[in-house]
Amino acid sequence: MRRLAARCLAIVGLACLAACSTSAQADGPPPIPASGSASIAADRSTFDRERLDVPADTAFQLLFENREGVLHNVAIVDPANGTTPFVGEIFGGPGWRMYQVPALPGGTYAFRCDVHLEMSGTLVAD
């Protein structure tokens, strides 16, 4: 149990270092996403969608609303090589972050929550 807690803290720390400087955040109602951006929410340790469609070769915003007090994030995984082109900050809600995602080459990716790997889906950059 202690080892698991230490691992979770490490993940939170790394994700925060990676993402804190580039994501807007707030605890109030989330903003309306701009066109060309994507949004997703988590509640009851489930994402509200299984697929995200985003533009290829263009940086975009991903609004992530965490509707509960459980720690979640959104990370994008390239299944071709296992790399993570984007790892969003892990945080407990209710609250939201506007993730700034760098341009992704066209293709099919996976997205997941790094805390709950069973929370996952498909992201298509097109």
Ligand SMILES: [Cu+2]
């Ligand atoms: Cu999660």
